[in-house]
Amino acid sequence: MTGKDYIESSNTMTLAKKSPSCAGTGIPLEKKILKDTINKTFLILLAVLAFGLPLIVKSPTWLHMIILMYFYAYLTTSWNMVGGFAGVLPLGHSVFIGIGAYTSTILSLQYGISPWIGMILGGIISIFAGVLIGLPTFKMRGAYFALATIAFAEGFRVMAENIDYLGPLKINGPRGLQIPPLNTGLANFMFTQKEPYYYIILIMLMVVLGITWVISRSKLGYSLNAGGEEPEAAMALGINVSRAKLSAMAMSSFLTSLAGTFYAQFSLFIHPKSIISLDISFEIAFIALIGGRGSIAGPVLGALLLRPVSDLSRIYFGDTLPGLHLIIYGVVLILVMIYQPRGIQESLNKIYENALNKLADRFKKDGAV
Amino acid sequence: MKILEVSDLVMKFGGLTAVDKLNLSIDQGEILGLIGPNGAGKSTAFNCIAGVYPPSEGQIRFNGEIINHQKPWNLCKKGLARTFQIVKPFATKTVLYNVMVGAFATTSNTSEAEEKALNILKTLHFENKKDTRSSSLTIADRKRLEIARAIATEPRLLLLDEVMAGLRPAEVDEMVEIIQQLRLTGITIFVIEHIMRAIMALSDRIVVIHFGKKIAQGTPRDVASNENVIKAYLGDEYGIS
Numbered sequence: 001m002t003g004k005d006y007i008e009s010s011n012t013m014t015l016a017k018k019s020p021s022c023a024g025t026g027i028p029l030e031k032k033i034l035k036d037t038i039n040k041t042f043l044i045l046l047a048v049l050a051f052g053l054p055l056i057v058k059s060p061t062w063l064h065m066i067i068l069m070y071f072y073a074y075l076t077t078s079w080n081m082v083g084g085f086a087g088v089l090p091l092g093h094s095v096f097i098g099i100g101a102y103t104s105t106i107l108s109l110q111y112g113i114s115p116w117i118g119m120i121l122g123g124i125i126s127i128f129a130g131v132l133i134g135l136p137t138f139k140m141r142g143a144y145f146a147l148a149t150i151a152f153a154e155g156f157r158v159m160a161e162n163i164d165y166l167g168p169l170k171i172n173g174p175r176g177l178q179i180p181p182l183n184t185g186l187a188n189f190m191f192t193q194k195e196p197y198y199y200i201i202l203i204m205l206m207v208v209l210g211i212t213w214v215i216s217r218s219k220l221g222y223s224l225n226a227g228g229e230e231p232e233a234a235m236a237l238g239i240n241v242s243r244a245k246l247s248a249m250a251m252s253s254f255l256t257s258l259a260g261t262f263y264a265q266f267s268l269f270i271h272p273k274s275i276i277s278l279d280i281s282f283e284i285a286f287i288a289l290i291g292g293r294g295s296i297a298g299p300v301l302g303a304l305l306l307r308p309v310s311d312l313s314r315i316y317f318g319d320t321l322p323g324l325h326l327i328i329y330g331v332v333l334i335l336v337m338i339y340q341p342r343g344i345q346e347s348l349n350k351i352y353e354n355a356l357n358k359l360a361d362r363f364k365k366d367g368a369v
Numbered sequence: 370m371k372i373l374e375v376s377d378l379v380m381k382f383g384g385l386t387a388v389d390k391l392n393l394s395i396d397q398g399e400i401l402g403l404i405g406p407n408g409a410g411k412s413t414a415f416n417c418i419a420g421v422y423p424p425s426e427g428q429i430r431f432n433g434e435i436i437n438h439q440k441p442w443n444l445c446k447k448g449l450a451r452t453f454q455i456v457k458p459f460a461t462k463t464v465l466y467n468v469m470v471g472a473f474a475t476t477s478n479t480s481e482a483e484e485k486a487l488n489i490l491k492t493l494h495f496e497n498k499k500d501t502r503s504s505s506l507t508i509a510d511r512k513r514l515e516i517a518r519a520i521a522t523e524p525r526l527l528l529l530d531e532v533m534a535g536l537r538p539a540e541v542d543e544m545v546e547i548i549q550q551l552r553l554t555g556i557t558i559f560v561i562e563h564i565m566r567a568i569m570a571l572s573d574r575i576v577v578i579h580f581g582k583k584i585a586q587g588t589p590r591d592v593a594s595n596e597n598v599i600k601a602y603l604g605d606e607y608g609i610s
């Protein structure tokens with residue numbers, strides 16, 4: 001229900017991007033303006049719906065699932081800056097989730113620093129980690145790059161599992177860190193209800209989608225796409241492809257890291273296996289590939305489609321068949337790659353645009369009468 | 370003034386010397402043709418000039434500056450653009466998007482880049498295809514897209530690598546016209562071409578290479594009547610008098 005919000009909003013963005021060129025294609029300006037208006041109305045309507053959702057959905061279980069849905073949509077959108085636009089396939093993004101979660105948690109547990117500040121610090125550390133990973137690996141092609149990022153993530157997890165104390169900082173190895181739910185409130189990023197978490201992740205998701213939209217229309221977005229598709233041609237056209245990829249990686253790492261802090265505060269318990277795991281890294285890639293890599297709507301659509309699968313399979317088969325959701329993802333991925341190689345966003349986008357055209361035509365007729 | 374000066378350029382790939390002590394220079398505003406049989410080292414010479422390969426030996430000067438070890442993207446910013454013999458469109462993107470990538474070389478503003486790209490498409494009579502995905506273009510249009518993207522970077526020197534290969538005669542004529550138009554806008558052009566009719570009509574001067582070595586240079590007329598050239602390159606196929 002709220003998810004539609006993002007589908008529609010992202011579609012609007014694609015349309016808005018195309019609109020300046022409408023003048024030459026013979027589409028009457030009047031209709032273009034009409035379509036823009038309908039788009040904006042939709043957007044506002046769905047935003048209102050998204051913000052009103054917790055008034056309708058009272059069940060904490062459902063809210064919990066929706067929060068995780070947004071959480072994955074956020075993660076995948078952040079990943080998409082590198083994995084989508086830059087045309088490489090990073091499979092170790094959980095490193096940044098881990099850095100974010102551990103940084104803010106350690107700082108708040110040991111030094112009483114607000115997780116909001118820890119969140120930003122974790123983000124900055126993740127930028128360094130991201131650039132450090134990117135520098136040697138962005139020269140690699142295809143599977144080699146993917147494997148290298150897996151290696152970094154696994155190395156980081158094993159380290160976290162084997163370190164109890166890093167200097168004065170308590171990492172606590174495989175046992176992880178528990179955040180006692182003592183001082184709730186906005187300043188401490190801790191709440192007894194689900195609703196505040198819902199609004200925080202909703203706003204985070206909207207912001208990251210906005211950033212993605214701005215990037216996709218900017219010189220950086222063009223550079224990333226060009227460099228991802230044909231690096232030699234991109235370089236000949238004045239693009240420093242490695243630098244563009246590193247910029248994208250820096251942003252992606254920072255934003256992914258913020259989600260780590262969110263997760264820590266939401267679950268109040270982090271340990272290496274849960275947040276630096278390859279499971280998360282893979283799930284992000286699955287969601288992106290199925291939803292539509294490199295598009296704005298794709299990651300959100302992917303999360304809307306796949307998260308319920310994951311949740312339901314965990315609820316019903318969690319004990320007997322753990323990991324079933326990954327198998328289901330695999331099957332869905334194969335089907336999507338065969339029939340919709342650019343992800344499900346492509347056909348949904350078409351459907352939406354058709355509906356929009358019809359609607360605009362009808363409004364125009366009514367207006368003329 | 371010489372816009373490009375190549376002196377004693379050598380490019381080796383392992384044991385293979387693809388370009389061997391090549392000397393040539395181009396005047397501002399000139400159209401210089403580079404011809405030679407397949408595998409003669411023409412594209413390799415272009416790649417050295419455009420910064421793809423650092424030359425094994427020799428010196429390349431662009432606007433008086435030695436550019437031997439500069440990167441392609443920096444050279445592009447300095448006004449040196451090129452097309453690829455094997456076209457490299459950004460396949461999933463539209464024609465307009467492709468050209469905008471080039472336009473971003475001189476601006477960071479998206480609407481400015483779009484406006485510039487649209488203008489270029491207009492001058493190349495390519496505007497009607499602006500929303501076409503570049504993977505579905507004909508070969509002639511792909512070559513045209515290569516040129517459109519390159520000139521969107523506002524080059525002073527443009528390297529064209531076989532932009533007419535695979536085109537029909539009418540399309541070749543159109544391409545010749547396009548290149549002549551480009552020269553009128555003040556762009557210096559260095560062109561590799563196999564189609565004799567076209568290169569003869571276009572070039573002020575022609576350099577001929579064979580096995581990486583220069584074997585002749587001069588006006589199209591001189592070159593066409595040069596014995597070495599006829600023997601080495603034109604052979605019996607072309608009976609140009």
Ligand SMILES: Nc1ncnc2c1ncn2[C@@H]1O[C@H](COP(=O)(O)OP(=O)(O)O)[C@@H](O)[C@H]1O
Nearest residue numbers: 382385387405406407408409410411412413414
């Ligand atoms: N990257 C490369 N590595 C090894 N050999 C190459 C490379 N590029 C070109 N060559 C060789 O250099 C020679 C010249 O090639 P090229 O410059 O493409 O010729 P032309 O463009 O004149 O047809 C050929 O023998 C070719 O096989």
Ligand SMILES: [Mg+2]
Nearest residue numbers: 411412413454
């Ligand atoms: Mg060649």
